[in-house]
Structures are given as C-alpha cells and as structure tokens.
Amino acid sequence: MSNNITNALTVDVEDYFQVSAFSKQYPIETWDSQELRVEANTYRLLELFDRHNVKATFFTLGWVADKCPNLIREIVQQGHELACHSHLHQKVSQQTPEIFRQDIKLAKDTLEQLSGIEVIGFRAPSFSIDKSCLWAFDIIDELGFDYSSSTYPISHDHYGSPDWPRFPYSVRESLLEIPVSTLKVGDKNWPISGGGYFRLAPYFISRWALNRYLSQEQLPGVFYLHPWEIDPHQPKTQGIPFKSKFRHYLNLSRLEGRLDRLLTDFQWSTMQDVYKEQLSGIKK
Numbered sequence: 001m002s003n004n005i006t007n008a009l010t011v012d013v014e015d016y017f018q019v020s021a022f023s024k025q026y027p028i029e030t031w032d033s034q035e036l037r038v039e040a041n042t043y044r045l046l047e048l049f050d051r052h053n054v055k056a057t058f059f060t061l062g063w064v065a066d067k068c069p070n071l072i073r074e075i076v077q078q079g080h081e082l083a084c085h086s087h088l089h090q091k092v093s094q095q096t097p098e099i100f101r102q103d104i105k106l107a108k109d110t111l112e113q114l115s116g117i118e119v120i121g122f123r124a125p126s127f128s129i130d131k132s133c134l135w136a137f138d139i140i141d142e143l144g145f146d147y148s149s150s151t152y153p154i155s156h157d158h159y160g161s162p163d164w165p166r167f168p169y170s171v172r173e174s175l176l177e178i179p180v181s182t183l184k185v186g187d188k189n190w191p192i193s194g195g196g197y198f199r200l201a202p203y204f205i206s207r208w209a210l211n212r213y214l215s216q217e218q219l220p221g222v223f224y225l226h227p228w229e230i231d232p233h234q235p236k237t238q239g240i241p242f243k244s245k246f247r248h249y250l251n252l253s254r255l256e257g258r259l260d261r262l263l264t265d266f267q268w269s270t271m272q273d274v275y276k277e278q279l280s281g282i283k284k
Helices: 028-033 038-051 062-067 069-077 097-115 135-142 196-200 203-217 242-249 252-265 276-280
Strands: 006-013 057-060 081-084 169-172 175-177 182-185 188-191 222-225 267-269
Touching: 006 038, 038 062, 038 069, 038 252, 057 062, 057 069, 062 069, 062 097, 069 081, 069 097, 081 097, 097 135, 135 169, 135 175, 182 203, 196 252, 203 252, 222 252
Parallel strands: 006 057, 006 222, 006 267, 057 081
Antiparallel strands: 169 175, 182 188
C-alpha cells in the first residue's frame, strides 16, 4: 500500500449502449434490442474486488436492475453498497424537474425493492448537474438520498464545473455532495478519478497523481469506472465522431490489469464507509 488513507471505489453500472456520447446511435427505444453485456462485466468486477477483499459502491441504473435482478442481489449479498445512477441515464441538464423526479424515484424504488435495503447515494449520469439545474439537488434531497456524487470540478466538453468545490460539502441541509477527485496544479484542476483518463495515461501516472493528491490534501479520493471498460469485445458502435470513438475504445484491453494494480497499491472501500462521519450528521 502506498498510502494509509482509504479511498472510495465506485462503479457506474450501465451498458455500452447507454453511454451519453452514444445517445444518438442508441435511442432508449432501441435498448431492448441490443446485446446485454453489463451483467457479465459487472460479475467480472465483483470477482476482481473479491480477490482483493475490496468493497465498492455500485451506482446502478434502474433499467439495468430491471433486466438483471440477480446481479443487484449479488452486489448487496457480497457486502458492497448499492446506489442509484438514475433509471434511463439521461443528463439532468436536459430534463425538466418533473421528468427528473419521476426517473430517479423509479430507479430508487426499483433498487430498493429488489435489494431489500435503503439506497442513500445518487450519482447523476455524466456528472450532469451544473448551474443550469441546481433544482436537482432539492429533488435528490426530497427523495431521501443522504449524499450525491454528481459533480466533477474540471473543464470537459460533456460535463464539468471547474469552479465548484473539490471536496465534500453540504449542498443542502440534509444532503452531502461528494465530488469526484481532482488534483490541483497551479490554478487548474486535473482529472485523476478514473474513467477514460485512467485508460489514456500509463498506470504510473495515475498512481503518481493519486499519491500526490493524498499527500497534498490528506483526504480520501473518489475513483470511478464502468463495467464496459473491461470489455474489449463489446460491439463496435458505428457512425460516431472520432473523438467519441477514441475515448470509448482506448485501451479497453488494459483496464482490468491496471485496475488490479490500483486495488493493490491503494486502500479502498464504499462511499458509505469512507464518508460515514460526514454522513452521520445528515438528518432526514
């Protein structure tokens, strides 16, 4: 272990055809006709986490839960945290408040009915809460979530609010917002939390960046990945821009090996466990 701080390991449980960058190629009405690969890929992650004796938070789509109820029960049975990633993976900034409310309520109800436990965590698809939709925090709070992890304080063409807080804060009186982690270099925030960045850079850079963050901030980091990122054999989506193709398919064959090293080099647990002190102050 390169540091004694326990970090939060998170998985956004969605399939390859539900990625926001592919929304034009895979409209929601076509999802049922696509090859479902999220279940097998998530089981692979569960097996990897089990080998390392690591627990994680699985931010799961209600749609996936409907299709894979046994997977939901297995996540909970193995001692991981089940959390909500919406029902249909639509960007918050592109929804009305009422549609957003209906979507995440359906997802929360579905996850809780299948698992038999309370779901207290939420992550917006594509970290899509920004200044245009601050009302979303009110709805997340009203529906009984204790925390959200829906913001990424970086500049990105699909998401990000670089001037927002980098560390957990009470976004509402009874709702904690936990941004994914960034490394401050000069006056710029650099992404170090996983996703495509983890596949783009050689592993030693990711390891160095997380170590520097932990040394610099003395606070836990938040890392995320998707089940499709360990699946180099997934169907190739046609008709997408080069940038989206590069981001999505880059180094898929290397992700599992890098993740294996990451789980060895750092300490990991669930969001609920890592932030239990802050969450203990949340009063609903």
